[in-house]
Amino acid sequence: MGQSLFHKVWDAHAVRTLPSGQTQLFIGLHLVHEVTSPQAFDMLRERGLTIAYPERTFATVDHIVPTSDVVRPFADEMAEDMMIAIEENAQQFGLSFFGLDDERQGIVHVIGPELGLTQPGMTIACGDSHTSTHGAYGAIAFGIGTSQVRDVLATQCLAMDPLKVRRIEVSGTLGDGVYAKDVILNIIRNLGVKGGTGYAYEYAGSAIEAMDMEARMSVCNMSIEGGARAGYVNPDQTTYDYLRGRPYAPSGAAFDRAVSWWRSMASDADADYDDVYHLDGSALEPTVTWGITPGQALFVTEKVPALTDLPDDERDVAAEAYDYMDLKPGTAISGMPIDVAFVGSCTNSRISDLREAARVVEGYKVADGVKALVVPGSKSVLKTAEAEGLHHVFEDAGFEWRGAGCSMCLAMNPDKLQGREVCASSSNRNFKGRQGSPTGRTLLMSPAMVAAAAVAGEVIDVRGM
Amino acid sequence: MNSSVIQEVEGRAIPVRGNDIDTDRIIPARYLRAITFDGLGEHAFEDDRKSNPDHPFDDSRYQGASILIANGNFGCGSSREHAPQALMRWGIVAIVGESFAEIFLGNCTAMGVPCLTASTGEIAKIQDAAEADPQRKMTVDLKEKKLIFGDIEVDLQIAEGNRLQLIEGAWDATGMLIEGRNAVREIADKLPYVTGF
Structure with a gap:
């Protein structure tokens, strides 16, 4: 019986068994941002510890960065304090740091792959739940909390229990207007927001294999919304082609040697899985969330479900969602008016996302009364988009064209919903209050669907545009 | 750098009902704009508390409680x-x-905060008991994996690795991980991406 990539990577990084029975796992790449790290650096100082492998940690700023005015000091004093903290910590501990004045700055999960830091066969950790994004490259990537950030800084290791592996095969070909975002929303809808607890998700099948790296990142990104600690796609030629020539990727003969190692880390054809789930990609339609968890999703052609359509253990949260979203069972989601349209976040802020959104809005105007913004995931994405003239397409249509950062995904910077606003959002979480207003409402969807909603002023099927 | 042994926790219980209570609800993102964890306690569940005046965190009967009784998928996000x-x-x-x-x-x-699970039915029973008598003392026994109140004992589950970390005072992993430093170097030196392929 062969092995899955998860087990190969785990075994290659397992240092020893700890007295608790957990595994001491070596972490190949550690990414740090300003929100979850300052307390970890303080703990190092309090304990007189140093960083074990400083060359394996890279830091940037993304969550708190304003996307319209980045003049220092920031208007928000607390955000300024956080900026100063990460700048000083990176300097004191000798870490590579991509700050606001660095061309490499951007959302941590966008820049890792962009720079070729993220590579197949690695273990990766970051104090952010969407670290699973890096699994698109055949890495095993874990979101961790601050105490574990401290552990990785001090030892380059985590104490962990192994995960089970569920292979998720998405067969067929995605239809027009159907994207990676729709695939992952349907996986979460079908398997549930806690269905992945205890698992790493291995995404496979023709629909996944046909995706470019950026689309695979969108799928892996939301693994955590399905409860899975990690999600990955086996590396293939698409992966190697993406990595060739990236600043931190191996080059020359070393690249060829790397490819053969990366290939060897992919799951064997006869690998054993703890579970296998199948989804017909051809049957998917553009998908929108209607509620307050990412699993409360439906095709844009469907109606908000009745309690009786749902399993017993989902009914309480559905009732809470009707109330919070002010939606009645049986209402068509298509036609729901929106106030804000947001293209961005670590889920969907890469160049391919921006191109798809631009393609939809070209020649149209944002509907009256709708605030629409596009926030590139990194300075590099921004630069590429501007070279292609996408910013003109967006601005001509009435979108605001912003600087790189996490923006309205999580409301730690000036980009926030107001009051009861409804936001068509390409981000990853529709939790109550997530976008910065305690009563704000989020509808998750693909960037193309966000663009369509911006133009229509309501949720609309992008396939009809 | 040894952490304390946690074998038994005694206190009053506070039920926070609902599935899928995410970390944005436990602490809204605006309070993450800080470089320490100081002062976070008063903002726990802040937006839920504002929208629900009956939230248990504001209920005088539960002040001083120390064992939170939650439902499914608590802390997601x-x-x-x-x-x-x-x-x-x-x-x-x-x-x-x-x-x-x-x-x-x-x-x-x-952080040395034990999390243990019980079935839906058992959790409902514990939440009901805490509501009926918020002054009632409960004990979480990590050695026996039980929650005990009065003459009622509820079986609890916890991953054995986590249980051992807590009852042996090894939940702060840093020291343990540092001890393995030579073995770490050996593993690192075998990884092609560390050695440059």
Whole structure:
């Protein structure tokens, strides 16, 4: 019986068994941002510890960065304090740091792959739940909390229990207007927001294999919304082609040697899985969330479900969602008016996302009364988009064209919903209050669907545009 | 750098009902704009409390309670350790629920806050008991994996590795991980991407 990539990577990084029975796992790449790290650096100082492998940690700023005015000091004093903290910590501990004045700055999960830091066969950790994004490259990537950030800084290791592996095969070909975002929303809808607890998700099948790296990142990104600690796609030629020539990727003969190692880390054809789930990609339609968890999703052609359509253990949260979203069972989601349209976040802020959104809005105007913004995931994405003239397409249509950062995904910077606003959002979480207003409402969807909603002023099927 | 042994937790219980209570609800993101965890306790569940005046965290009967009784998928979403830090700083020292999101559970363990699970029915029974008598003392026994109140004993589950970390005082992993430093170097030197292919 062969092995899955998860087990190969785990075994290659397992240092020893700890007295608790957990595994001491070596972490190949550690990414740090300003929100979850300052307390970890303080703990190092309090304990007189140093960083074990400083060359394996890279830091940037993304969550708190304003996307319209980045003049220092920031208007928000607390955000300024956080900026100063990460700048000083990176300097004191000798870490590579991509700050606001660095061309490499951007959302941590966008820049890792962009720079070729993220590579197949690695273990990766970051104090952010969407670290699973890096699994698109055949890495095993874990979101961790601050105490574990401290552990990785001090030892380059985590104490962990192994995960089970569920292979998720998405067969067929995605239809027009159907994207990676729709695939992952349907996986979460079908398997549930806690269905992945205890698992790493291995995404496979023709629909996944046909995706470019950026689309695979969108799928892996939301693994955590399905409860899975990690999600990955086996590396293939698409992966190697993406990595060739990236600043931190191996080059020359070393690249060829790397490819053969990366290939060897992919799951064997006869690998054993703890579970296998199948989804017909051809049957998917553009998908929108209607509620307050990412699993409360439906095709844009469907109606908000009745309690009786749902399993017993989902009914309480559905009732809470009707109330919070002010939606009645049986209402068509298509036609729901929106106030804000947001293209961005670590889920969907890469160049391919921006191109798809631009393609939809070209020649149209944002509907009256709708605030629409596009926030590139990194300075590099921004630069590429501007070279292609996408910013003109967006601005001509009435979108605001912003600087790189996490923006309205999580409301730690000036980009926030107001009051009861409804936001068509390409981000990853529709939790109550997530976008910065305690009563704000989020509808998750693909960037193309966000663009369509911006133009229509309501949720609309992008396939009809 | 040894952490304290946690074998038994005694206190009053506070039920927070509902599935899929995410970390944005436990501590809204605006309170993550800080470089310490100080002061987070008073903001635990802030937006839920504002929209629900009957929220247990504002109910005088539960002030001083230290064992949170939750339902399914508690702590889902963001990896922010600020969430369990806020609960701990409010006064929570152990959580018993139907299930936990994994990053949240890992954060709690790393802070020495035990998270244990019980069936839906058992959790309902514990929540009802806490509501009926908020002054009632409960004991979470990590050695026996039980929650005990009065003459009632409820079986609890916890991953054995986490249980051992807590009862042996090894939940702060840093020291243990540092001890393995030579073995770490050996593993690193075998990884092609560390050695440059």
